[in-house]
Amino acid sequence: EIVLTQSPGTLSLSPGERATLSCRASQSVSGNYLAWFQQKPGQAPRLLIYGASSRATDIPDRFSGSGSGTDFTLTVGRLEPEDFAVYYCHQYGSSPGTFGQGTKVEIK
Amino acid sequence: EVQLVESGGGLVQPGRSLRLSCAASGFSFDASAMHWVRQAPGKGLEWVSGISFNSGSTGYADSVKGRFTISRDNAKNSLFLQMSSLRAEDTALYYCAKDLGHTGHGGFDHWGQGTLVTVSS
Numbered sequence: 369e370i371v372l373t374q375s376p377g378t379l380s381l382s383p384g385e386r387a388t389l390s391c392r393a394s395q396s397v398s399g400n401y402l403a404w405f406q407q408k409p410g411q412a413p414r415l416l417i418y419g420a421s422s423r424a425t426d427i428p429d430r431f432s433g434s435g436s437g438t439d440f441t442l443t444v445g446r447l448e449p450e451d452f453a454v455y456y457c458h459q460y461g462s463s464p465g466t467f468g469q470g471t472k473v474e475i476k
Numbered sequence: 477e478v479q480l481v482e483s484g485g486g487l488v489q490p491g492r493s494l495r496l497s498c499a500a501s502g503f504s505f506d507a508s509a510m511h512w513v514r515q516a517p518g519k520g521l522e523w524v525s526g527i528s529f530n531s532g533s534t535g536y537a538d539s540v541k542g543r544f545t546i547s548r549d550n551a552k553n554s555l556f557l558q559m560s561s562l563r564a565e566d567t568a569l570y571y572c573a574k575d576l577g578h579t580g581h582g583g584f585d586h587w588g589q590g591t592l593v594t595v596s597s
Contacts, residue, residue: 461581
C-alpha cells in the first residue's frame with residue numbers, strides 16, 4: 369500500500385501568515401488522485417482539494433493544492449482564525465486508499 | 477442538501493458482530509461510489525471499505541479484509557457495513573462518505589457525523 373508522510377507534524381503560525389503543508393508518497397500516486405481534508409475537533413473531515421489541485425465546492429481560494437507523482441503541497445494563502453485545525457492528505461488512486469498521519473496547524 | 481446519517485454503532489464484545497447503516501439523501505445515491513472511513517479515539521483517519529455505484533466493485537483495507545462486508549441498497553438510498561469477528565482495535569468512530577465519482581476515484585466530498593463502535597468485554 370502507498371504510505372503518505374505529512375510534514376511538519378505541527379505548524380505554529382499567526383493569523384494572516386501563509387501555511388505550507390507537505391505530503392510525500394512512498395510511490396507515485398496514480399492519476400494524481402490526491403485529496404486534502406480539514407478536520408476540527410468534534411467534526412467530520414471537510415474536503416478542501418481533490419485531484420491534487422481542484423478546489424472543492426465552497427472552499428475559499430486562499431486554499432490551493434499542487435504537486436504530482438510523489439510530492440504534494442497544500443498552501444493556505446493567509447490564515448484565518450477558522451483555519452486552525454488538523455489537515456490530512458489522502459490518496460485514492462490505488463487500493464487500499466490511504467491517509468497521511470495529519471498536520472496540526474495551531475495558533476502561535 | 478446532502479445528508480449522510482450513520483447508525484448501528486454501540487458497545488460489543490470481542491468476536492461478536494455488528495451492522496452499520498448509512499442513510500443518504502439530497503443527491504443521486506445510485507450514481508455515487510460510497511465509502512466507510514474510521515477514526516480511532518485521538519488518532520488519524522483510516523479508509524475501511526468502498527463500493528462502486530452499482531455494487532460491481534468493492535475494496536477493503538487489509539486490516540478488515542475477510543471480516544467486514546460492504547453493501548448498498550440503491551432503492552433505499554442506504555449503505556451498510558457488516559462487521560464480524562470484531563477486535564479491540566476496531567474501536568473507532570465510523571464515518572460514511574460520499575465519493576464525487578461513480579467508481580471511487582473522485583474524492584470524498586461529503587461525510588456523515590459518524591457512529592461510534594466500541595469493542596470491549
